[in-house]
Amino acid sequence: MAILGCGNMGTAILDGILATLKQVEPSSLARKPIHHDHIGLSQFIACVSRPESVAALEDRYRPYLDPNAASTWSSANGRSHSPTVSVWRNDNGKAVASADVILLACQPSRVASILSDPSIRQHLHDKLLISICVGVSAARIHSLLSATDAADRHGVDTTMGTATVTEQGCYIVHAMPNTASGLGQSATVLSTGSSTPGVSPTLSLPPALQAFVTSIFRCIGTTTFVPAELMNAASVVGASTPAFFATALDGVVKGGVQSGLSESDALRLAAQAMKGTAEMVLRGMTADSTVTLTPIQIKESVMTPNGCTERGVKVMAARRVEEAMTEATSQAIDRVFKLGQEAGI
Amino acid sequence: MTPAYDVDVAASNTLTILGCGTLGSAILFGLLVSLTENGSSRGSLQNGIASNGNKKGLSNGHTHSPSDQDFQKPTHFIACVRTPQSAERLRAELSRFHHAPVTIVQGDNVRAVQAADTILLGCQPQDLESCLGEPSLTKALKGKLLISILAGVTIPQIEGILHPSSPTTKPAAKANGSTRSQAPTTIVRAMPNTASFVCASTTVITSTSTATVSALHLVDWLFATIGTVTHITAGQFDACTALCGSTPAFFALFIESLLDGAVALGLKRSEAQTMAAETMKGAAMLILAGESPDTLKEKVATPGGSTIQGLLALERKALRGNVADALIRCTAAAGSLGDGHS
Numbered sequence: 287m288a289i290l291g292c293g294n295m296g297t298a299i300l301d302g303i304l305a306t307l308k309q310v311e312p313s314s315l316a317r318k319p320i321h322h323d324h325i326g327l328s329q330f331i332a333c334v335s336r337p338e339s340v341a342a343l344e345d346r347y348r349p350y351l352d353p354n355a356a357s358t359w360s361s362a363n364g365r366s367h368s369p370t371v372s373v374w375r376n377d378n379g380k381a382v383a384s385a386d387v388i389l390l391a392c393q394p395s396r397v398a399s400i401l402s403d404p405s406i407r408q409h410l411h412d413k414l415l416i417s418i419c420v421g422v423s424a425a426r427i428h429s430l431l432s433a434t435d436a437a438d439r440h441g442v443d444t445t446m447g448t449a450t451v452t453e454q455g456c457y458i459v460h461a462m463p464n465t466a467s468g469l470g471q472s473a474t475v476l477s478t479g480s481s482t483p484g485v486s487p488t489l490s491l492p493p494a495l496q497a498f499v500t501s502i503f504r505c506i507g508t509t510t511f512v513p514a515e516l517m518n519a520a521s522v523v524g525a526s527t528p529a530f531f532a533t534a535l536d537g538v539v540k541g542g543v544q545s546g547l548s549e550s551d552a553l554r555l556a557a558q559a560m561k562g563t564a565e566m567v568l569r570g571m572t573a574d575s576t577v578t579l580t581p582i583q584i585k586e587s588v589m590t591p592n593g594c595t596e597r598g599v600k601v602m603a604a605r606r607v608e609e610a611m612t613e614a615t616s617q618a619i620d621r622v623f624k625l626g627q628e629a630g631i
Numbered sequence: 632m633t634p635a636y637d638v639d640v641a642a643s644n645t646l647t648i649l650g651c652g653t654l655g656s657a658i659l660f661g662l663l664v665s666l667t668e669n670g671s672s673r674g675s676l677q678n679g680i681a682s683n684g685n686k687k688g689l690s691n692g693h694t695h696s697p698s699d700q701d702f703q704k705p706t707h708f709i710a711c712v713r714t715p716q717s718a719e720r721l722r723a724e725l726s727r728f729h730h731a732p733v734t735i736v737q738g739d740n741v742r743a744v745q746a747a748d749t750i751l752l753g754c755q756p757q758d759l760e761s762c763l764g765e766p767s768l769t770k771a772l773k774g775k776l777l778i779s780i781l782a783g784v785t786i787p788q789i790e791g792i793l794h795p796s797s798p799t800t801k802p803a804a805k806a807n808g809s810t811r812s813q814a815p816t817t818i819v820r821a822m823p824n825t826a827s828f829v830c831a832s833t834t835v836i837t838s839t840s841t842a843t844v845s846a847l848h849l850v851d852w853l854f855a856t857i858g859t860v861t862h863i864t865a866g867q868f869d870a871c872t873a874l875c876g877s878t879p880a881f882f883a884l885f886i887e888s889l890l891d892g893a894v895a896l897g898l899k900r901s902e903a904q905t906m907a908a909e910t911m912k913g914a915a916m917l918i919l920a921g922e923s924p925d926t927l928k929e930k931v932a933t934p935g936g937s938t939i940q941g942l943l944a945l946e947r948k949a950l951r952g953n954v955a956d957a958l959i960r961c962t963a964a965a966g967s968l969g970d971g972h973s
Binding site: 294420421464465466469471472473475507508510512515516518519520521522523524525526527528529530531532533534535536537538539540541542544545546547551552553554555556557558559560561562563564565566567568569570580581582584585587588589590593594595596597598599600601602605606607608609610611612613614615616617618619620621622625 | 652653755782783824825826828829831832833835858859861863866867869870871872873874875876877878879880881882883884885886887888889890891892893895896897898902903904905906907908909910911912913914915916917918919920923924925927928930931932933936937938940941942943944945947948949950951952953954955956957958959960961962963964965968
């Protein structure tokens with residue numbers, strides 16, 4: 287796998303994959319077991335442009351830099367050698383040529399220039415390109431790669447029938463992980479379909495490849511595939527809302543501090559209560575339930591008649607807190623659409 | 632289920648839940664889930680004990696290991712309810728457990744307490760006196776451990792009902808057969824939350840100097856099986872009742888309100904609900920791992936991006952101030968729940 291633009295998110299993904307390959311539990315507790323054989327990757331090339339980045343990554347992945355470092359690899363793993371990580375600077379073309387899977391993790395503003403680079407374009411045939419660039423849809427990447435003329439960046443791509451496969455025969459996936467990737471708690475949304483009007487947004491990625499992509503992102507959390515036209519909304523729900531929850535949590539903490547708790551105590555207790563609430567929604571009334579508990583049901587079950595919770599909920603209703611959260615979500619989704627238009631989707 | 636007290640008293644240890652309402656059921660449920668999973672503890676006692684100077688009874692950073700066990704774990708549970716409907720509801724909730732060691736008792740609190748080694752008090756605060764004030768029940772509580780999960784009701788208030796003429800500083804006698812019936816009841820106060828159901832509760836505990844170390848170990852063990860445990864002072868209890876007990880309702884509302892926005896733009900409600908809950912869980916875990924809310928926001932809100940637009944909308948509607956006020960109001964209400972019992 288070549289990781290083009292190995293920044294925070296690229297690093298988090300690489301960490302997660304390496305941890306899974308090593309079958310070592312990371313700091314997160316909720317990872318579902320993935321068999322390492324589902325991920326047939328053994329070599330990783332982290333591509334950066336700044337010298338400081340090279341030094342930082344080499345430091346981080348030192349145990350994996352030496353191809354002969356089999357001694358750190360336990361024979362119980364049943365494999366003869368450990369995965370290797372190489373850190374390259376300003377050599378994207380060679381990295382793509384060497385790779386089977388390309389993870390595009392650069393800044394969205396650099397996507398067009400990277401994908402118009404001939405040394406990259408000519409080596410994409412039959413490969414899997416996974417983009418985690420915010421706001422850059424699979425369709426946009428497809429049109430960038432399909433453009434025969436580097437200057438031709440707009441216009442509806444009429445070959446959207448098999449949307450994920452470009453003329454270069456490259457499979458494209460758009461993935462949006464979130465900031466909890468480093469803890470293995472990302473809620474990643476993925477899309478492979480076309481968002482061109484009139485074309486059915488079916489997942490045209492072969493099942494084996496879709497399973498492979500799922501395995502990759504399950505190394506850092508959960509995965510949810512959505513049709514391309516819902517990617518913007520799903521991205522906000524999965525990746526922007528941590529900031530909204532943090533804001534709401536801050537309000538809770540400040541209320542707790544006002545009532546006499548220390549900031550650190552209030553923060554820890556409130557975060558734990560928030561985690562428990564999320565667990566209730568995810569797991570419902572029973573630990574292995576297939577029926578989930580809705581937020582309203584949870585609210586009802588906490589609110590004993592004339593209890594204290596009810597007073598707090600009434601204040602939130604009077605101050606239109608729910609409206610604020612809904613508005614925040616809508617505004618953020620609006621902005622994603624606008625960003626996409628500005629990028630010329 | 633027949634209300635048979637045919638348990639072998641010598642071999643078993645019974646926890647009676649006096650007033651098995653929503654929270655009592657959640658605790659019972661979480662206990663059963665945890666205990667049926669090969670007896671492994673789902674909660675995190677070691678991680679959960681706050682190492683701050685406000686704890687009583689346990690030393691900072693104390694780790695409870697099995698070899699330290701100086702208490703008996705409950706093996707049988709009696710759940711007391713008032714109405715046949717409640718009994719039926721509870722029966723239905725517990726039906727997923729095969730051979731659950733639970734006896735449901737309706738309208739016979741005294742016998743349920745007589746059969747108990749430990750009692751979890753979960754009645755409504757307004758029913759406190761009628762529940763505990765019954766002389767034969769008060770007598771049956773002697774020498775036993777009473778864990779109260781009543782919001783707003785303090786330990787002195789309960790002691791006032793149970794030991795009306797005894798000073799609260801009398802030390803607890805050893806709980807052997809002969810002196811037990813004269814020894815005062817040990818009272819500990821706990822506030823878990825609704826996530827007990829999924830063994831993810833945030834439980835706060837406060838106790839007085841009359842509680843023995845082994846009693847506190849039992850309480851810690853009990854609540855560690857269903858989530859995290861933190862010891863606090865009595866003065867912090869109302870604030871924590873609101874912060875830990877009530878906020879799940881607030882957080883549930885936050886998820887609900889995000890869903891409306893997402894559904895309006897075409898996402899399926901159930902899918903959006905799952906994603907939002909997964910995201911909330913991830914955000915909570917990041918903060919528990921040491922990231923501050925401000926840092927988290929900074930990392931997510933890229934300049935000119937979509938998240939910052941959402942955050943601006945929250946600022947315009949004074950979300951933080953409103954939520955803080957809601958919690959403050961909630962805390963005040965928690966404090967007044969126990970009024971009238973002093």
